[in-house]
Amino acid sequence: MIVFDCRRFLRTIRIAATALAALTLGVAGARAQEAEGVWMREDGASKVQFSPCGGGLCGTVVWLKNPNSKAHIGQKVFFDMARADQTSWTGQAFNPEDGKTYSGKIVVNGKKLRTSGCVLGGLICKSMNWVRAN
Template identity: 40%
Template sequence: MKNAIAISMFLTVGFAGIAGAADYDGQWARGDGNARVSIAPCGSDICATNTWIKPGTPKEKKGDRLVMTIARGADGSYSGSAFDPQRDMTYKLTMTVNGNRMTTKGCVVAGLICRSVEWTKVVDTAKQGL
């Protein structure tokens, strides 16, 4: 049960590296409105780093990072593993990106305990000249 709590805590936070910009790169807002993450390459892996946490959100903080080792599947989704150094846990991870929407699913205990989270890509209006 502790694993279920830990996975829900981080996946509500929030992912062999893939070269170049991918459709998951960028800023993402969690569906519950309590967090934003930046997803980008970090060394040979991909990192999801908290860039904003709603004040009062327990056990989450700006700067927490999830290190992902993922590969793109034939169907356009990504799968692999994610390591959470804050909790010293590794999750089985799948990500599905469809335009400005993303769903992440993390599992522990041989896939018996899973949690899915919806995300929306954050549009940077300054870069669009707005």
């Protein structure tokens, strides 16, 4: 004879629901650390779209506040960006202002992104903050 234990059944359902909720939140948290999408510079001067390219990640200018800036729409400013860990990528960063390419890094923290361009093995770096635009 099979006896149905209602309390045990409800406890099993609660555990399964909790596990499912934790898994769902974990996936959403992981997605929040992705760099793909459109990001606006904190000063509002430009927007860059990060998307997959050549096995890595590239960033292309998609909007400029000042159409007379040295950058232009469609210009690749981040390229060969490879994932370094859960929240960062490393590769190359092009600065349209001086026409030079630097070793670059992207770090994502939720809806914020920080880019860095460095020379002399990371001795001198310039960073820029971005916010997710989409």
